[in-house]
Structures are given as C-alpha cells and as structure tokens.
Amino acid sequence: MSEIFDIYLLEAVLNGLLLGGLLALLSLGLNLVFGVIDVVWICYAELIMCGMYAVYYLYVQYHWPLVLAMLAAIALVALLGWILHQFVIRPVLNAEPINQLLVTGGVLFFLQAAATLVFGIEFKNLGVTLPSVRLGEMSFSAARLVAFGAALGGVVGLWLFLSRTYLGTAIRAISQDRAIMPLMGVDPGRIFALTSALGGGLAGLASCLLVLQYDIHPSIGLSFGPITFLICVLGGLGNMLGGFIAAFIFAQFIAVGGFFFAVEWGYVIAFIFFIAMMFWRPRGILGK
C-alpha cells in the first residue's frame, strides 16, 4: 500500500515539475516587460488567448501544418505586443501607474469582447491528442513534456539573448538607467518596442503550448492570467529568476496539494501560501 502511495506522490511531484516549466514560461514575458518598461500588461493572458485562436484557425480551418501555424501565431502575438506598446502603452508611459494598469485592463476587456464577437463563445480545440508517456507505474502527458521542454528552451534562449548580445545587454541596461541610454547611442523608444515584441513572442510561445492541453474560449485568459500575475509578484515583479523559482513552487503546491486533497484544493493551498508570502516578503522571494 505505502509503495503505491509513494510512486503516486512521485508522479505528482514530477507532474508539478512539468507544470512548473509551463508556468515559468507564462511568467517570463510579463516579467520581462515589467522589468524593462515598468508597466504591467494586465492583458497578457488575453494576448495568449489570441495566439491560441491563431493556432486553431490556421491549423483547423486553413489546414496549415501545425508547426507552421504555431510559428505564425508566435509572430502574430509578437506583433500584437509591439502594437500594444506603440499605441496603448507609449502614450501613458509617463502617466501614473494606476492609469497604466487601467489602460491595459481596458485592452483585456476589449480583447475578450472582440474574441467573443468574432470567434463565438463555444469551446474549440485542436483535436490533437498527444499520447501519455508511461514510466514504470507513472504516466505523464506528452503535451506537458513538450511544454516543459519548450518552456525550458524559451527560458534558456532568453537568458542567452539577454546576457550575450548587445541588444540583450541594452535591454538589461535600460531597466537600470533609462535616462542615459541616449548617451550610448541607443534610442530607448526602439528598445521598448523591441522588448514588447519579445514579450509578445514569449506569450505566443506560451499560447502554442497551452493550445495542446486546453480548450480555447474567449475568457480562457481568466483561468491562467491571475496565476501568471501572482507568480510574477511572488518572485518579485520584474525579477525573471524569482519568477522562475516561484513558478516551480506554485506548481508543486498545485500538484502535491491536488494529490493529497483534490485539484481545487491544490489551488486553494497555493493561494493561501501566496497571501502568507505577501505578508512575509511583500516584494517577492527575490525582490529587493
């Protein structure tokens, strides 16, 4: 009896690890944009929703190969990120933070309503079922394994870009001293626009991974937007390493909590942990 119990617990822990990778990727784009531009994209999950619809329509309706449809979705959401910055964020860049929250909040409802109008409220799915992978007595969903691998790839790729290239270094530099970037010959507006496109691209990558596991509907953003935001806050808003760690902590609460009680309880425990942490470390695990 206890042996079976242990192996299911191990399975839950490993599933939590896989979920953690996905959550880490989700938090990455939001954290990048906040860390560099100092604006929270409340509508981040709705950008992901747009990406999911893009994959769905290109693959199911227009019969594009799945990989091509996903690449196009990433490009589309990157473009959306760029548009969001140029037309919505830029005019309020020097406004009060509350105004910035309100405009991106407005975009959230706009995208949700527009998606309802254009795509309807019915749930759509790709109709792709990836098999589950068995490892001894344990089984894992292949979609989660793929998501975990891609998320890790995204994290490592972003880290290499930020640490090894001129542009990546400039993105880190601008978050430390925006005002003197022109003295380096860097146009801050251009870096912001590029960062926004990159943040959008990461949201696009997340949408490709989510669409493999979840049905698409106009308010799907609400089911993972809040948790993405909480992970970023728990890790320290704008701190990508903190967000990464927080994602794995959160995922373990959900997976292991769900194992001992029920999946819903996993979320409840994770949120209780979050609230407790906000008293203990209000600026996040790695926040300054």
Next chain:
Amino acid sequence: MLAVNKVAAGYGGIPALFDATLEVRAGEAVGVIGPNGAGKTTLLRVISKLIEPTSGTLSFEGASLAGVPAHAIVGRGIAHVPENRRLFPRLTSEENLRMGAYIARGTFAQRLEQVYALFPRLKERRAQVAGTLSGGEQQMCAIARALMSGPKLLLLDEPSAGLAPVVVQSIFELVRKICAEGYTVLIVEQNIRQVLKVVNRAYLLDAGRIVRSGSAQELRAAPEIQKAYLGL
C-alpha cells in the same frame, strides 16, 4: 570643432543657462569652471541634446546639431560622461564598456584593449558588477565607457565629484593622460585649482552666464578667481 553660439536652456521653463557662447578646437582641452548651480551640467546636457536649447545654435565639425536626436549624438563623435557617472549598476564593468561600444561594435575588441591599457584596474575588475566598484573605479569605468565609442570630443561632467582627495589626484592624472593621447576634451569642474592644471583654456560660468574666458594661466592669475574660488 565644437561651436556653441548664444545658447540658452532650462528645465520646465526655469532658465539655467543664458546666452552661452564658446568653442572647442580640435586637440584642445577646455574647461568650464564655476560654482555649484552655475549651469555647467546644463551646458553639457545641451551639447549632447539630452535637453533641447531654447535658443541659440550648436554645431560640430561644421554641421549643425539642430534636430539631431540625443541618441544620434554619440554617432557624430561626441561622447558624454554624465554627472555622477551613471554606470549601469547591475551590469559588470565590462558590460558597461560594451554598452559604450553599442554603436561601434566592430571595433569593440580593439578599443577594449586600448581602454584597458589606459585603465589597467578596469581589466582586473572586468567581471565585477559596476555598483560594487569603488568611487574612483566607477569614474574610470564611466570615462572608459565613453571612450569605447571612439569619440572625437569627450565631454566630462565633474569627474572629481564625490571622490576622496587622493582619488581626485589620480583621476586628474588620467584626464591629463587622455588629453595627451590626443582626445579633444571639454571638462566641467568645480575643482577649479585642479582642472586649471589640466586644460589649455577655460570659461568661467556663473549664474548661467559665461563671465570670463582665457588661458588656464590667465584665469589662475585673475584676481576675482583667486579671491572667489581659489581662496588666495
């Protein structure tokens, strides 16, 4: 090389600089001296277009700088070491230098070698996060960062500010070395005694106006400067 003609500038409608006219010729080291709040920093910020002049004209190597955005100035050959150094505190010393070479990536390796020859200390500290460097090292790093773009004109804003007296000496020694290397330098300083030992000529700025100019020797000997600033 640089001609500033009747330039006025200010912040939010409050003027800080009136009618400033000065020039810097190629190969010269020119100082702008004056007390705190005289408009020295404003003058440099106007030259690198961090703020737009409200009137007057600026030209560099015969071409007007009107309408040139701040981020295109370093490409014209003007590098600015800002007040308080303003390193990127969480980048390493060498990453800061990399940012200085943002517009001159092709020559990064070569310039890095030149800069390390000039500032051997920075080579030892290359992997150290800039925020943890000592004040003197930070000033070296800020100057080195500006040199990484291969400028024709170097603007230095108060390189001695906030440094211990011994360190001030060594920073001025370095400025002297940079001038000797053939860089054209415009340096703004409150430490009048020291800067007059380094520059060829200087302008005295007071309450936003240029009130006197002349060779370093002349200014050192001028009674009003001796009395007001040198404490003689």
